[in-house]
Amino acid sequence: MxxxxxxxxxxxxxxxxxxxxxxxxxxxxxxxxxxxxxxxxxxxxxxxxxxxxxxxxxxxxxxxxxxxxxxxxxxxxxxxxxxxxxxxxxxxxxxxxxxxxxxxxxxxxxxxxxxxxSEIDLAGFDLELRGKQYAHLRRWRNKARSEGVEVHEGRLSEQGGEELDELNREWLARKGGHDLAGLTRPLVLEDEEGVRYFWARKHGRLLALAVFDPLYRDGRVIGYLHNASRAIKDAPNGTNDAIVLHAMGQFKAEGKELLTLGxxxxxxxxxxxxxxxxxxxxxxxxxxxxxxxxxxxxxxxxxKQKYCGxxxxxxxxxxxxxxxxxxxxxxxxxxxx
Structure with missing residues (x-):
């Protein structure tokens, strides 16, 4: 056995x-x-x-x-x-x-x-958010920028464990005390194969996390699913969208095909x-x-409609x-x- x-x-x-x-x-x-x-x-x-x-x-x-x-x-x-x-x-x-x-x-x-x-063709997505169809996204992104929100990519293991635990606890406390399952993959608090993590900070303080799961075809990564987010209660409006847009820019630069918002x-x-x-x-x-x-x-x-996918x-x-x-x-x- x-x-x-x-x-x-x-x-x-x-x-x-x-x-x-x-x-x-x-x-x-x-x-x-x-x-x-x-x-x-x-x-x-x-x-x-x-x-x-x-x-x-x-x-x-x-x-x-x-x-x-x-x-x-x-x-x-x-x-x-x-x-x-x-x-x-x-x-x-x-x-x-x-x-x-x-x-x-x-x-x-x-x-x-x-x-x-909702699926977004990364090659055709305008990261400058020009046009009235992206008005909401522009406003949310600009609000986060004006508040000093900065986004970077990094593995879970590269971040402070206490910071991440506190972010997770605070978010779950506002969401019924536990993750949903099935349609939303529960957050695993350790690095996972192929999964990418983007973080938002303001003056060094951790505000939010977004988790992107890989999509595979014929042995290669063709894009990502925005699977999970965490944000503190007082994160500036637009913080989560600032993370998603930053990640989309990174994925597009790498030649990935699509992002799905689920x-x-x-x-x-x-x-x-x-x-x-x-x-x-x-x-x-x-x-x-x-x-x-x-x-x-x-x-x-x-x-999700505001991303025009x-x-x-x-x-x-x-x-x-x-x-x-x-x-x-x-x-x-x-x-x-």
């Missing part, structure tokens, strides 16, 4: 070849997050899920698959079939793209729109395009409009008998409850 360290190395050796070849989707690196389990097919690839068991929300257990399979698109269907043959647990597929949604819909799964992912949950702009659950569509619309205490969906979407539809697929308590189980898996 493998000990913990050996098992982790073995798992790493199985996952990374697929991630390096096929990890270009926004959720790809999140497939490695703490708390996730991976179903691995040694020839096809893998998919990641968060197992949930709760006496009310998931009394028989439920797997919440996060993102697309880490595999070639041509292998989505056989990988799904292999997973379904290996488990009898009810499964919901969350934040998936249209290619995987096509496969699931063809298998009879209701597929609902779940939001949009999912705007429940920002439903394209309309339902698959056979779907009508009550789930109603519930998503209600949560988006009325439940900012669960997650500030409208504010999240408003802010392209919006790629995201979907959720579940069994036809999906019920309200299953939806609550999903929220439990994401640590929103």
């Amino acid at each position: 493998l000990d913990g360290d050996c098992a982790e190395r073995t798992q790493h050796s199985l996952l990374w070849p697929f991630l390096l070849r096929h990890g270009s989707s926004a959720m790809a690196y999140s497939s490695l997050q703490p708390g996730a389990t991976q179903f691995i097919h040694p020839q096809l690839g893998y998919l990641a899920y968060i197992p949930v068991r709760h006496p009310l929300y998931a009394p028989r257990g439920m797997n919440v698959v996060i993102g697309d399979p880490i595999a070639a698109r041509a292998d989505f269907a056989p990988l799904l079939d292999a997973y379904l043959a290996a488990t009898r647990v009810l499964t919901v597929f969350l934040d998936i793209g249209s290619a995987f949604a096509d496969v699931l819909s063809a298998r009879g799964y209701p597929v609902n729109e779940f939001g949009v992912n 999912l705007s949950p429940l920002a439903l702009k394209k309309g339902e395009v698959y056979p779907h659950n009508a009550w789930v569509a109603w519930a998503f619309d209600f949560i988006y409009r009325r439940c900012a205490f669960i997650y500030p969906c409208q504010g999240n979407f408003f802010h 392209r919006q790629e539809a995201s979907f959720v697929a579940g069994v036809p008998t999906l019920r309200l308590y299953h939806l609550l189980g999903i929220l439990k898996a994401l640590r929103a409850l």
Whole structure:
């Protein structure tokens, strides 16, 4: 039997070849997050899920698959079939793209729109922020500059541990005491392979941190996901945007293709395009409009829109008998409850 360290190395050796070849989707690196389990097919690839068991929300257990399979698109269907043959647990597929949604819909799964992912073509992005479409970004960036905010890149291990711990504690205290999971990869307080970290300071004082996860295609990094941010309560307005814009300039200079700002949950702009659950569509619309205490969906979407990126539809697929308590189980898996 493998000990913990050996098992982790073995798992790493199985996952990374697929991630390096096929990890270009926004959720790809999140497939490695703490708390996730991976179903691995040694020839096809893998998919990641968060197992949930709760006496009310998931009394028989439920797997919440996060993102697309880490595999070639041509292998989505056989990988799904292999997973379904290996488990009898009810499964919901969350934040998936249209290619995987096509496969699931063809298998009879209701597929609902779940939001949009915002992607920015770095080569075409105007870092000078000229034009009225960038008016909000200009104002936020200029505010941070006028307040003396300075941005630099550096590994976690290069920063003061006490400073980082205090930043993390203060931020989490204002966000319910813990990170979300699943759709947002929890912050790991140690250097991670391929992940980049940008910091904002004012007169040497740490104000904020932004974490960027790599996107891979055919063994090379093609861009990054802005995965996580931390900022102190009294950081000047525009600090987080100053970090993102600085990082975009760095990535663009390196010839990277894109930056994705990730999912705007429940920002439903394209309309339902698959056979779907009508009550789930109603519930998503209600949560988006009325439940900012669960997650500030409208504010999240408003802010990401100001970067003028392209919006790629995201979907959720579940069994036809999906019920309200299953939806609550999903929220439990994401640590929103």
